[in-house]
Amino acid sequence: MKRACVIGWPVEHSRSPLIHRYWLKQYGIDGAYEKEAVSPKELAQFLGSLKQRGYVGCNVTLPHKEAALQAAEVAEEAARVIGAANTLWLDDSGRLNAGNTDAYGFITNLDAAAPSWNEEVRPVMVLGAGGAARAIVHGLLAEGAGRIVLANRTRGRADALAGAFGPSVTAVDWQKRGSALAGCGLLVNATSLGMTGKDALDLDLAELPPDAVVADIVYSPLETELLAAARARGNRTVDGLGMLLYQAVPGFERWFGVRPEVSPGLRDHIAASLGEG
Numbered sequence: 001m002k003r004a005c006v007i008g009w010p011v012e013h014s015r016s017p018l019i020h021r022y023w024l025k026q027y028g029i030d031g032a033y034e035k036e037a038v039s040p041k042e043l044a045q046f047l048g049s050l051k052q053r054g055y056v057g058c059n060v061t062l063p064h065k066e067a068a069l070q071a072a073e074v075a076e077e078a079a080r081v082i083g084a085a086n087t088l089w090l091d092d093s094g095r096l097n098a099g100n101t102d103a104y105g106f107i108t109n110l111d112a113a114a115p116s117w118n119e120e121v122r123p124v125m126v127l128g129a130g131g132a133a134r135a136i137v138h139g140l141l142a143e144g145a146g147r148i149v150l151a152n153r154t155r156g157r158a159d160a161l162a163g164a165f166g167p168s169v170t171a172v173d174w175q176k177r178g179s180a181l182a183g184c185g186l187l188v189n190a191t192s193l194g195m196t197g198k199d200a201l202d203l204d205l206a207e208l209p210p211d212a213v214v215a216d217i218v219y220s221p222l223e224t225e226l227l228a229a230a231r232a233r234g235n236r237t238v239d240g241l242g243m244l245l246y247q248a249v250p251g252f253e254r255w256f257g258v259r260p261e262v263s264p265g266l267r268d269h270i271a272a273s274l275g276e277g
């Protein structure tokens with residue numbers, strides 16, 4: 001029986017077991033997916049003994065994403081560029097491989113939920129400059145986004161992120177996040193603002209073109225205030241749950257040998273666990 005897990009500290013909140021167990025059952029695979037609470041002190045030892053613990057690989061959540069990349073012997077390009085890993089697997093030679101599927105998850109969901117979002121070449125506004133924003137910028141550039149504007153509360157982090165990706169990514173002050181929406185074809189919230197229990201995202205959408213797409217990567221609540229406001233003024237919206245589901249696809253395929261489908265049934269199953277639907 002093949003076994004995989006998610007490691008984090010804390011790990012209790014992770015939805016990954018629900019997603020992977022749903023697929024294991026759907027495809028009739030003799031496998032298991034566990035939760036492992038691993039402290040930063042234990043990480044190196046845990047990853048070094050993955051095989052002895054009976055695992056073929058794992059997902060990695062906070063705070064281990066950067067350290068997991070460092071611990072891996074082989075890293076895919078996306079993980080190297082993003083500087084963090086969320087998916088690990090042992091290859092046939094027993095080497096620990098690292099990947100980052102957040103960019104894949106974000107773009108695949110965007111393509112599915114808002115086809116032709118990139119038909120016209122227009123600037124993209126990304127709010128945030130943390131790990132998720134970095135993955136999204138990488139994914140958008142790989143998709144041919146011509147210009148990305150970053151706004152982040154801490155301006156220095158936005159400048160650093162823009163600097164890492166070259167001249168097509170620029171930063172503006174957080175206070176200018178509303179006015180900088182003029183002419184944008186896509187707005188992405190990659191901050192934690194708007195999440196249940198966090199501060200609201202205070203953003204005036206008046207300058208955003210009515211045919212722009214608005215994506216929020218926060219998935220609890222499923223319809224954030226940002227998405228509700230965007231929908232009310234006629235913008236197409238993309239919620240964060242799809243990204244969470246699609247980012248899980250490559251790991252499942254690596255560990256269990258089947259490329260799983262992100263189906264409405266899976267979406268309903270995870271939405272119900274969030275108290276939605």
Ligand SMILES: NC(=O)c1ccc[n+]([C@@H]2O[C@H](COP(=O)([O-])OP(=O)(O)OC[C@H]3O[C@@H](n4cnc5c(N)ncnc54)[C@H](OP(=O)(O)O)[C@@H]3O)[C@@H](O)[C@H]2O)c1
Nearest residue numbers: 128129130131132133153154157190191192217240243244
């Ligand atoms: N849907 C998915 O699959 C998916 C995947 C990954 C992450 N996420 C979600 O995306 C969010 C960001 O994740 P992350 O890993 O990038 O986290 P992170 O590295 O901690 O970054 C957090 C971001 O939110 C900003 N922020 C936090 N509190 C703020 C406040 N009060 N006012 C203004 N900005 C604030 C931070 O700005 P500063 O730089 O100024 O602190 C930073 O840009 C989380 O809610 C996470 O759950 C969703």
